[in-house]
Structure formats: structure tokens, C-alpha cells
Amino acid sequence: MTEVCKIQPGGRPVPEPTDSPSPGPVIVRYLTGTEDDRLFAGRMMVEAFERKLVHATSRGSLPDMRDSYANSLRERPPEFYERHLLAEYNGEKAGSCVLRYHGDSELFQDREEDMAPVGCTDFCGLELLNKSRKEGIPTGTCSINHLAVDSCFRRKGIGKILLNTAEKDALRHGCSVMDLWVASNNKARLFFEGQGYMVLETDTGCCCGLWCMTGVWRLNRMEKKLS
């Protein structure tokens, strides 16, 4: 069983609960604005949304998607970086989890200059994908935008540690509910079920609307009550 180390080099430390376990190979810290951190976060975003991004654009556009996401993480206020948890395994960046709270979409707006340099077709694909974004997070809910572990580091307990840290962050923000949307055929659903999340809602869109926008036929909203 992997444990969380209390020492967190680089980036601001995630506050530790007093009952946290003894040091281990995994540490969780906040993202920083350095190029290295931003590119890693961009790669993790692509890992989490690969299928949707390929549907919206093409596999060849994935490096541009990573870079444009990395750009969107530049020069942001401190609270913005506190929405991005980054896990390191024996000093190597291994996974990330991005959180959203009520009011964040107004607080941290998309910037035109961060957009990927894509052609007209890909632009339309990305606009459609954006339309499928679930907005309006209720007060008291923390929404997981995405959680991804680098494929080289999976099944070592890193996803679980990131999720536990995210849940503690949500509690510190006064939230009692954690939620996320995941494609119903994504194996990650089993991971979340194992961590106490339940499917409470299924979105199939209208006709083939959801498929056109996302390349997914069914999205599940999963939720966990925090205590």
C-alpha cells in the first residue's frame, strides 16, 4: 500500500491532515506555473480526454491540445493553481487531478490567446465539445474536472491518493458532495465505484447530439457524499 509523503518539494504544499500516514513514495502538491509542470498537466489532460479530443479534432492535433492547455495554465492567480493537484512518484510527475468549485467558471475564464492554432474544422469540433461542458457547479459541491495517472504509473495507488487528497480539499472548502462526469464505457468508472462513487444520472443527449459533440453515447454523473 502506497502512502503519502509529508514533504512536498516544488509548488505549494497541499495542507496535510494531522493523522496523515508516514512518508512513502507518493507526494501530492499544487501545480506551479513552470513550463515543466504545465506541459505535464497538459499531457494528463490529453490522457483523460483523449477519445473526446480525437473525435473533436484528430490524433495529429493532440500535441497542440496539450500545448494550448499548458498555455492556459500560465500566469494565473494562486487560487487557480490550488485547483490543480499534482502527484509525484519517487520524484517523477505521475498524475494530476483538476477540481472545480461553485463560481470558478467566472473566476477563471478561458483566454483567447490560449487557443490551439487549429484549422476551421478542428475549431468547430472543439466548439461543439465545449458546448457539452457541464457548467453551474452548485454551492457545496466539488466537481472533478479530470483525474489522470500517467500510464507508466497506474495501479500503484496514485489515483486513489489523488482522489483522497481532492476529497480533503473539498471538505476544507466546506463541500459535502464530490461529483464528476465520466463516459459510461470508460473503465475509470470502476475505479470511482471502488472509491465509493455512485452513478446518479445518465446523459444521453438529444438524438445523436451528445455523440456529435463528444464521441460518447452516454455520460454518467457520479457522486459521493463526503463526511
Ligand SMILES: CC(C)(COP(=O)(O)OP(=O)(O)OC[C@H]1O[C@@H](n2cnc3c(N)ncnc32)[C@H](O)[C@@H]1OP(=O)(O)O)[C@@H](O)C(=O)NCCC(=O)NCCS
Ligand atoms: C482511472 C485512473 C485515474 C486510476 O488511476 P490508478 O493510479 O491506476 O488507480 P489506483 O492504482 O489508485 O487504483 C485504485 C483502485 O482502483 C482499481 N482500478 C484502477 N483502475 C481500474 C480500472 N481501469 N478498472 C477497474 N479497476 C481499476 C484498482 O484495482 C485499485 O483497487 P484496489 O484499491 O482494490 O487495489 C487511471 O486509470 C487513469 O488515469 N485513467 C485514464 C484517465 C481517465 O479515464 N480518467 C477518468 C475520467 S476523468
